[in-house]
Amino acid sequence: MPAPRNTxxxxxxxxxxxxxxxxxxPVADILAESALTIGALYQCVDxxxxxxxxxxxxxxxxxxxxxxRRPPVRNLRAALVGRLWRAAETQVNEIEKxxxxxxxxxxxxxxxxxxxxxxxxxxxxLSALDADAAxxxxxxxxxxxxxxxxxxxxxxxxxxRRLAEKIDKxxxxxxxxxxxxxxx
Numbered sequence: 001m002p003a004p005r006n007t008x009x010x011x012x013x014x015x016x017x018x019x020x021x022x023x024x025x026p027v028a029d030i031l032a033e034s035a036l037t038i039g040a041l042y043q044c045v046d047x048x049x050x051x052x053x054x055x056x057x058x059x060x061x062x063x064x065x066x067x068x069r070r071p072p073v074r075n076l077r078a079a080l081v082g083r084l085w086r087a088a089e090t091q092v093n094e095i096e097k098x099x100x101x102x103x104x105x106x107x108x109x110x111x112x113x114x115x116x117x118x119x120x121x122x123x124x125x126l127s128a129l130d131a132d133a134a135x136x137x138x139x140x141x142x143x144x145x146x147x148x149x150x151x152x153x154x155x156x157x158x159x160x161r162r163l164a165e166k167i168d169k170x171x172x173x174x175x176x177x178x179x180x181x182x183x184x
Contacts, residue, residue, distance in 0.1 A: 009040055011052030017044040018051060022060055081129055084122065091119045 009017075013034055020030045021041075031041060043049055047057035095112045 008049045009034075009036060009044065011050050014044045014049045014057075015051040015053070017041055018057075018060060021045050024063075081126055085126055088119050088122045088126065091115065092123075095119070 008014075013036070017030055017034050017036065020033070021027075021044075027038070027041065030036075031038065034041070036044070044051075045060045045062070047059040049057070051057050095116045098112055099109065
């Protein structure tokens with residue numbers, strides 16, 4: 001149970017928080033376990049509250065904050081479209097919840113209807129953007145650029161059949177070339 005505002009936490013809580021902080025337990029975990037606010041936690045760490053030992057409480061060294069950088073967005077346009085989709089879906093869900101309550105005033109319902117119409121229009125535009133992105137994206141080719149190579153077959157039996165045909169053609173070409181040399 002959290003301590004009332006403006007009252008120091010009990011000494012056993014202060015000692016607990018200081019032990020956990022010194023053991024490098026994540027601050028979020030300590031907050032969850034102690035039910036303190038972030039300010040009260042750091043007051044305990046700084047030695048502003050009694051820990052029940054009867055001695056002056058020295059401040060603990062503060063941890064350095066390591067900010068995790070988000071990985072760079074490879075496709076900024078796709079990320080933006082995704083965020084817009086999520087925002088539009090959230091707005092539609094909120095409007096649907098509000099429309100289920102019939103005790104709202106008429107002007108509030110009309111405002112929701114206008115916002116809903118804008119959300120629908122936004123979703124139509126996003127769908128068009130998705131379609132444009134799909135058609136403008138380079139399509140993977142199954143056939144290689146060179147005429148000598150065939151596409152990779154998906155079935156092993158198909159691969160074996162094509163390989164046997166090529167070997168037969170090469171053998172026939174070799175035999176025809178050998179017969180042409182022996183006649184001259």
